[in-house]
Amino acid sequence: xxxxxxxxxxxxxxxxxxxxxxxxxxxxxxxxxxxxxxxxxxxxxxxxxxxxxxxxxxxxxxxxxxxxxxxxxxxxxxxxxxxxxxxxxxxxxxxxxxxxxxxxxxxxxxxxxxxxxxxxxxxxxxxxxxxxxxxxxxxxxxxxxxxxxxxxxxxxxxxxxxxxxxxxxxxxxxxxxxxxxxxxxxxxxxxxxxxxxxxxxxxxxxxxxxxxxxxxxxxxxxxxxxxxxxxxxxxxxxxxxxxxxxxxxxxxxxxxxxxxxxxxxxxxxxxxxx
Ligand code: ADP
Numbered sequence: 001x002x003x004x005x006x007x008x009x010x011x012x013x014x015x016x017x018x019x020x021x022x023x024x025x026x027x028x029x030x031x032x033x034x035x036x037x038x039x040x041x042x043x044x045x046x047x048x049x050x051x052x053x054x055x056x057x058x059x060x061x062x063x064x065x066x067x068x069x070x071x072x073x074x075x076x077x078x079x080x081x082x083x084x085x086x087x088x089x090x091x092x093x094x095x096x097x098x099x100x101x102x103x104x105x106x107x108x109x110x111x112x113x114x115x116x117x118x119x120x121x122x123x124x125x126x127x128x129x130x131x132x133x134x135x136x137x138x139x140x141x142x143x144x145x146x147x148x149x150x151x152x153x154x155x156x157x158x159x160x161x162x163x164x165x166x167x168x169x170x171x172x173x174x175x176x177x178x179x180x181x182x183x184x185x186x187x188x189x190x191x192x193x194x195x196x197x198x199x200x201x202x203x204x205x206x207x208x209x210x211x212x213x214x215x216x217x218x219x220x221x222x223x224x225x226x227x228x229x230x231x232x233x234x235x236x237x238x239x240x241x242x243x244x245x246x247x248x249x250x251x252x253x254x255x256x257x258x259x260x261x262x263x264x265x266x267x268x269x270x271x272x273x274x
Pocket of ligand 1: 012013020021022040041042043044045046047048049
């Protein structure tokens with residue numbers, strides 16, 4: 001499902017004394033099947049943009065198109081809700097939203113509320129636990145008995161239980177140690193490849209953007225200022241600097257190797273230690 005934004009603007013607290021413009025004239029495309037990273041300095045509008053991608057906010061100006069659904073300032077709540085069936089969002093610290101007495105019930109909660117029969121929801125929960133690399137016996141445990149990394153996986157399973165075709169990730173590795181970060185990022189990489197999930201990652205990590213995505217969208221002061229493959233974006237170093245961003249170490253390292261070996265890599269090679 002392609003997502004496109006045409007001249008999207010967004011104002012928080014519109015028409016109040018606290019009005020604050022967060023997005024201005026954002027035009028961008030996120031192709032179906034891509035893994036797109038959205039990068040930009042704090043306050044550049046990444047989170048606000050993300051909330052437009054699954055119908056949690058509607059634009060003050062312009063059009064957000066998600067598959068066949070067009071969302072404008074006039075769109076009614078019901079249509080926005082429909083979008084949420086197709087686009088799943090994993091917020092920062094998703095484990096804070098776990099609340100049921102068992103993992104199985106927690107994963108089943110969303111689908112059951114959307115009218116999925118109980119047995120089907122249960123079967124989905126069992127499949128997802130496997131897919132996310134959790135042992136079967138977690139299903140009957142309380143989510144609060146699990147380790148931090150396992151809790152995060154359960155919360156992610158709760159989003160995947162809706163069978164979204166687009167998965168939006170807001171800094172999904174926040175608060176994890178390097179090992180946990182890598183495991184979660186590898187998990188999303190795996191899901192993207194095996195489940196053909198269009199993946200949209202909002203990240204502070206230029207390394208993760210280089211390592212995992214095939215497209216990058218750069219936000220600056222509420223506007224989409226650059227769009228392209230990681231190779232294209234990271235070759236425009238001066239432009240990146242003007243948006244207060246820098247080329248990650250792994251990419252610099254790869255360039256040096258290319259220079260020394262005279263060999264050119266097709267895509268950013270993924271060194272292990274970055
Ligand atoms: P980022 O995710 O890149 O840090 P945000 O989308 O959070 O950027 O913020 C974009 C702009 O909107 C910033 O100037 C921020 O202060 C403002 N903003 C974000 N959330 C709100 C809000 N709930 N009310 C008012 N202004 C907000």
